[in-house]
Amino acid sequence: MPNDTNPAGIVRPLVEVDRLAKVYKPGTPPVFEDVSFTIDRGEFICIIGHSGCGKSTILNVLAGLEKASKGNVIMDNLEMTGPGLDRGVVFQSHALMPWMTVEQNIAFAIRSRHPEWSRRRIADHGARFIDLVGLTAAAKKKPSELSGGMKQRVGIARAFAIEPKMLLLDEPFGALDALTRGNIQDELLKICAETEQTVFMITHDVDEAILLADRIFLMSNGPHARIAEMVVNTMPKDRKRETMHHDPRFYAIRNHLVDFLVHRSKTFQAMTATASGQPHVPVIVRPGLEEEESAPAPERGHPPLHIVA
Amino acid sequence: MSDKLALKGAALSFAFLVLILLAWYGATAPSTPPGTAAASSASAEYDALMGKGAAADPDAIKGFPTPMQFAEVAARNLAAPFYDNGPNDKGIGIQLAYSLGRVGLGYLLAMMVAIPLGFAIGMSPLLYRALDPFIQLLRPISPLAWMPIALYTIKDSTVSSIFVIFICSVWPMLVNTAFGVAGVRKDWLNVALTLEVSPLRKAFLVILPAAAPAIITGMRISMGIAWLVIIAAEMLIGGTGIGYFLWNEWNNLSIANVLFAVATIGVVGMILDRAFGLILKKVTYAE
Ligand SMILES: Nc1ncnc2c1ncn2[C@@H]1O[C@H](COP(=O)(O)OP(=O)(O)OP(=O)(O)O)[C@@H](O)[C@H]1O
Ligand SMILES: [Mg+2]
Numbered sequence: 001m002p003n004d005t006n007p008a009g010i011v012r013p014l015v016e017v018d019r020l021a022k023v024y025k026p027g028t029p030p031v032f033e034d035v036s037f038t039i040d041r042g043e044f045i046c047i048i049g050h051s052g053c054g055k056s057t058i059l060n061v062l063a064g065l066e067k068a069s070k071g072n073v074i075m076d077n078l079e080m081t082g083p084g085l086d087r088g089v090v091f092q093s094h095a096l097m098p099w100m101t102v103e104q105n106i107a108f109a110i111r112s113r114h115p116e117w118s119r120r121r122i123a124d125h126g127a128r129f130i131d132l133v134g135l136t137a138a139a140k141k142k143p144s145e146l147s148g149g150m151k152q153r154v155g156i157a158r159a160f161a162i163e164p165k166m167l168l169l170d171e172p173f174g175a176l177d178a179l180t181r182g183n184i185q186d187e188l189l190k191i192c193a194e195t196e197q198t199v200f201m202i203t204h205d206v207d208e209a210i211l212l213a214d215r216i217f218l219m220s221n222g223p224h225a226r227i228a229e230m231v232v233n234t235m236p237k238d239r240k241r242e243t244m245h246h247d248p249r250f251y252a253i254r255n256h257l258v259d260f261l262v263h264r265s266k267t268f269q270a271m272t273a274t275a276s277g278q279p280h281v282p283v284i285v286r287p288g289l290e291e292e293e294s295a296p297a298p299e300r301g302h303p304p305l306h307i308v309a
Numbered sequence: 310m311s312d313k314l315a316l317k318g319a320a321l322s323f324a325f326l327v328l329i330l331l332a333w334y335g336a337t338a339p340s341t342p343p344g345t346a347a348a349s350s351a352s353a354e355y356d357a358l359m360g361k362g363a364a365a366d367p368d369a370i371k372g373f374p375t376p377m378q379f380a381e382v383a384a385r386n387l388a389a390p391f392y393d394n395g396p397n398d399k400g401i402g403i404q405l406a407y408s409l410g411r412v413g414l415g416y417l418l419a420m421m422v423a424i425p426l427g428f429a430i431g432m433s434p435l436l437y438r439a440l441d442p443f444i445q446l447l448r449p450i451s452p453l454a455w456m457p458i459a460l461y462t463i464k465d466s467t468v469s470s471i472f473v474i475f476i477c478s479v480w481p482m483l484v485n486t487a488f489g490v491a492g493v494r495k496d497w498l499n500v501a502l503t504l505e506v507s508p509l510r511k512a513f514l515v516i517l518p519a520a521a522p523a524i525i526t527g528m529r530i531s532m533g534i535a536w537l538v539i540i541a542a543e544m545l546i547g548g549t550g551i552g553y554f555l556w557n558e559w560n561n562l563s564i565a566n567v568l569f570a571v572a573t574i575g576v577v578g579m580i581l582d583r584a585f586g587l588i589l590k591k592v593t594y595a596e
Contacts, residue, residue, distance in 0.1 A: 065503070083499075089503045091499070093496055097500070098595060099518045112505060113504070142594070144596060
């Protein structure tokens with residue numbers, strides 16, 4: 001991690017989220033509250049939780065598309081006030097402009113990022129990212145002529161093409177079949193490894209989270225949802241989809257996550273519903289490394305442990 | 310499958326056309342052998358009253374023409390569309406050009422007002438609320454009802470008719486533009502937001518194409534109404550135009566020419582509508 005290698009010593013995380021809460025209608029209980037976390041540069045975060053707990057809302061706050069009712073977000077030492085080109089968003093509904101071709105959709109994003117670039121340069125830059133997601137043959141097609149998976153890949157290429165500091169992905173692979181999903185996961189891993197991309201991603205797929213994430217945030221059920229646990233991925237960074245299930249730690253993590261979703265997300269809610277308003281500290285868990293014991297969160301930074309398998 | 314359906318439809322249309330022509334012929338064919346006498350006795354009497362004999366001159370076809378007489382009149386009108394023999398005798402092409410010119414001018418002015426204003430209303434709920442009562446009140450007024458006010462204030466009949474076209478074209482364009490702009494998918498606007506797209510670029514590259522089908526539909530409705538209204542307006546104010554031509558031929562009791570004017574109005578209206586249909590097809594996107 002860059003944090004470990006930086007000689008300057010204290011490096012602030014890329015993103016610091018402090019005590020976020022969201023109330024949609026005044027008078028109703030908050031969807032979530034007391035949500036605090038940090039994201040380091042180059043870190044891949046997955047967030048898992050039951051439907052309606054507020055994952056998309058948190059992502060939209062990070063994207064600047066939604067205002068939090070309480071709390072604030074600091075990115076790169078600056079308080080975040082609105083949407084911007086430093087964050088690339090892949091929308092759950094892909095959100096491509098249907099009147100533009102694949103190329104034009106991506107060129108539109110690149111031109112927004114680099115207004116001074118020549119047409120040629122924009123086309124070349126775009127072609128690189130279209131190639132990256134394997135859509136060169138479909139570059140001249142309109143979104144309506146693409147399959148769901150292809151559309152989603154265009155959305156990913158568009159987000160990548162502006163080379164943002166952070167990628168925000170809202171269930172990007174939810175609508176894909178297993179094979180396409182696997183391929184894009186591999187591509188995403190490859191690109192992230194190459195570019196040291198920071199990613200914040202929502203998923204419902206436990207295996208996907210284990211494959212991609214450095215840390216997995218587990219959200220309890222809403223209302224009054226919180227980040228109940230932060231699970232550190234104890235598997236080595238070079239894990240592969242085909243082989244990771246041979247690692248005993250895979251099962252330790254997987255069981256822990258599934259167990260949370262099935263049991264603890266509810267009991268956690270019952271527990272915190274009574275203690276609402278109290279400051280809340282998520283538990284950090286390293287399944288497979290230590291026994292599942294709870295340790296309070298340190299002030300900032302959670303360097304994932306690197307274990308040589 | 311659909312090719313076959315289209316063919317069947319065309320064949321049936323043709324059959325209807327033949328049927329209509331036959332019925333027309335049956336209703337108007339002279340009972341006496343052709344060439345010997347005039348049409349009905351009533352119109353013969355009228356002709357006598359007017360000091361004209363039953364004429365072999367085709368100019369003087371009175372009463373309802375047979376399909377052949379109509380074809381003859383149409384061919385004569387179309388052979389010299391641009392002659393100009395003074396204020397009451399101009400070719401059909403010149404008259405059409407006057408009408409289309411007025412419609413074009415009024416329509417263009419309406420576009421220049423309705424589309425930007427529709428954009429503003431569609432994007433600002435406040436403006437929508439502020440202007441909605443006026444739109445609701447003004448929209449149902451027959452455009453011709455404005456004519457006296459226009460004539461009194463503008464004092465020029467041509468400009469008044471352009472104003473009437475303006476006022477009738479403005480509403481469908483305005484309402485449809487506002488509706489289309491307000492209905493642009495939140496997702497696309499969010500994309501523009503996260504890409505920090507400038508307001509102008511957003512208006513032209515996101516909102517305009519997204520709302521284009523609604524806007525063009527509004528323009529199409531406006532054009533249809535404008536073409537309806539210009540005929541009535543020209544019948545009222547006189548002078549030039551296809552509407553005036555029609556009224557003038559009615560005064561001349563040349564039903565054949567009246568019919569020809571009616572057919573021309575229909576054909577031009579259809580062409581205008583088809584043109585907008587083609588544009589609409591161009592800007593419509595599949596999601
Ligand atoms: N615009 C809104 N107005 C009112 N309530 C909203 C709005 N958007 C979301 N909510 C509520 O906030 C809660 C969280 O919504 P959110 O979309 O963030 O859930 P989620 O965790 O992303 O769910 P899913 O996994 O199904 O996508 C839900 O209970 C939802 O009803
Ligand atoms: Mg969601």
